[in-house]
Amino acid sequence: MEIVDILIIGAGPIGLNCALEAEKKKLTYVIIEKGTIVNSLYNYPLYMKFFSTADKLEIAEIPFISAAPKPGRQEALEYYQGIARQKNLNIRLYEKVIKVSKNEEIFHVKTSKFQYCAKNVIIATGFYDIPNLMNIPGEQLSKVKHYYTEPYPYARQKIVVVGSSNSSVDAALETYRKGADVTMIIRGPVISDNVKYWVKPDIENRIAEGSVKAFFNAELTEIKESSVIFKDAAGTLNEIKNDFVLAMTGYLPDFDFLKNSGIELKGECLNPTYSPETMETNIPDLYLAGVVCGGKDTNLWFIENSRIHAEMIVNNILSKQSF
Incomplete structure (x- = not known):
């Protein structure tokens, strides 16, 4: 079975950004997504407008052109899905990750359709799946x-x-x-x-x-x-x-999935354990990216301020490689 350098869970904006950064640094990767590309955005209200301007929503330095001062849901879907299409990103859609386990240096990721092996795993699942x-x-x-x-x-x-x-x-x-x-x-x-x-x-x-x-x-x-x-x-x-x-009481990350993956959760807000310098969790080579990092504090992270996670994670992975 092929062992990829990075397996990314979640094809939201931050998951896509992680894939683009991996590709840029010549690392092999696969994205596993239980719905469609940027599934959470697809489920947003039809006429939703972002708080951020288009330039703050860009990933991988790919321009996001919007006629309006604040882009809406449809423009964002066109932008992110367009990137995935144009870059031919390696994505498996409508495939739910069931379990992440590590055996020595390799992660074994079981999904609803297949089993994958990876040297590193990035969880970029957001928080929009479970109502509070x-x-x-x-x-x-x-x-x-x-x-x-x-x-x-x-x-x-x-x-x-x-x-x-x-x-x-x-x-x-x-x-x-x-x-x-x-x-x-x-x-x-x-x-x-x-x-x-x-x-x-x-x-x-x-x-x-x-x-x-x-x-x-x-x-x-x-x-x-x-x-x-x-x-x-x-x-x-x-x-x-x-x-x-x-x-409209808000949404929560899948805490059971995080715990079952071995990630320690702390305090009343169930904040997952990770290094703010590398985004690596208490499990070596298992990383968090995007909104999922905030636990119940879902207002801490959003696209604009978590775009940097991709570069931080990939740089850390590269720093641990021996040549």
């Missing part, structure tokens, strides 16, 4: 959505949006403008400061004028077929009619 559940009665109902794509299904419906992040605010504004009756349930006292600066005044003004209802310092406690129950700032339980719940 509320763990309340009724969360399993079909009316509850942890992923939001577009507003049209919610026209003339009574919508509860949970949270005040970028995804929550986008969902609230878009569904309101398509005729939904929108109520936001927000744990904190205000709209998050992390919300895109050109969107934050919009949602605050809609709340102030009453177009979008919002309950701050509040918490959803139960979801029923035709209503929801929430606790307000005074601790009083309230029940309102409801057709859909958009639970």
Whole structure:
């Protein structure tokens, strides 16, 4: 069986960047991806705009041309998938990695379709696969959505949006403008400061004028077929009619996969152990790249500030080679 220099788990922007860096340094590699190329971006809301400008989303010094100041989901898909196509990157799609184990100096990676051998493994799986559940009665109902794509299904419906992040605010504004009756349930006292600066005044003004209802310092406690129950700032339980719940409560890395791969997780945020200089974990020759490095702190890393991981990892791999 062929032994590649690097096996990369995840074909997101950072996984692609790792492959391009490996190719640049004449190392053999393969990318394993359980979905399509940049699968997480594919599952973003259809009309999502990035916070970063196009130049901050570039990888491998390949220009990202965008007519708009902030590129959107479709432009990003065209850019990253276009790179994979033009560079003919070695990617295995719709193939889930099941187990990573190391026998002496070689990793054995079992997937849903095959088994691979590699000298080094990079985990670049992001965090968009597992919803951060509320763990309340009724969360399993079909009316509850942890992923939001577009507003049209919610026209003339009574919508509860949970949270005040970028995804929550986008969902609230878009569904309101398509005729939904929108109520936001927000744990904190205000709209998050992390919300895109050109969107934050919009949602605050809609709340102030009453177009979008919002309950701050509040918490959803139960979801029923035709209503929801929430606790307000005074601790009083309230029940309102409801057709859909958009639970924009965030997402988490696959911690079980990280632990089963031998990576140590630390603290309440389950931060994976790795060297900030090399991105190497407590398992020699097993590396992390991108958002997965942050554990539950999913706001720590994003495309713009984790593009450097690819070069750091490949340089470290090369430094350990004996000639």
